Amino acid sequence: MEHAEAITFDPHAEEDRTSTGIPHDKMGMWIFLCSEVMFFTGLIGSYIVLRYGSTWPDPKLTLNIWLTAGNTFILICSSVTMVKALEWIQRGDLRKMKLFMCLTLLGGSIFLGVQVYEYRHLLHEGFNPHVSLFGSSFYTMTGFHGFHVFCGVVCIAFCTGKAFLGKYTPQHHLGIETLGLYWHFVDLVWILLFAIVYLI
């Protein structure tokens, strides 16, 4: 894990000077992500409180954890492809950057597709938001996360289009880096949601 490759890059190459030393776009994204932390903490906290204070079914009896485990794998893969896209543009290989951006877009789209399939299946089985506290909590948490994934996929599609139009260079790629922060955060949140909603 500590292995690091020998190349280095200059993160200041494209940045204007700011009072914090951090580009405004990136600082803005971090502040936005902090607000998102509070949002998801509120959701997860409510879930813990509801679950702690009431009878709760075993999620593994209702939910298909193998399907969702596969979906988790896909989201983690898309996080890797996102960070590899950033790595390749920093190395100056625009062709590989575009390839990895497309793979990230594919991963995010597959994740959404599987989530829609899961919802359809669960609703068909009669597991809907009205059926129990578990049902309403499940759809609220995974639904809000799914909405974030959807927004991420739209943004990735936009940035991929810009990449194919040649808008990013090894010196100017802050858009990809900022989008990557958002996408990794969405992955991070899913890691926690998968654990507490599906596995416990």
Place this chain on the structure above:
Amino acid sequence: MTTDGHTIPNYMAIFWWLLALTVFEIGWAVLPHHSRLVLAGGIVGLAIIKAVLVAMYFMHLKFERRTMGVLFASTLILGMILVSVVIGELRLPRPGYPRGVVNGPSQ
């Protein structure tokens, strides 16, 4: 990516760690456990390790200025305080409701 130049981490190594931890996490979940606390503790612990790996290496918090870490950590601490206070509230007795029940006596 960062405010200081740094070497690029080995992202594939992080990926394999995440994959291994996910497999271990699912194995832990499907194995029979005598205690629900052991099940939950193991899964939450593994999930936190995975989340930290993503934040430190993919989001590059490890290589960012300390300001970013403080900013991000402060919201996590505030969130933990919020959840702890609400859980603490649950333990207080309320008239007409059994201790620790949020749905009302009928459920």
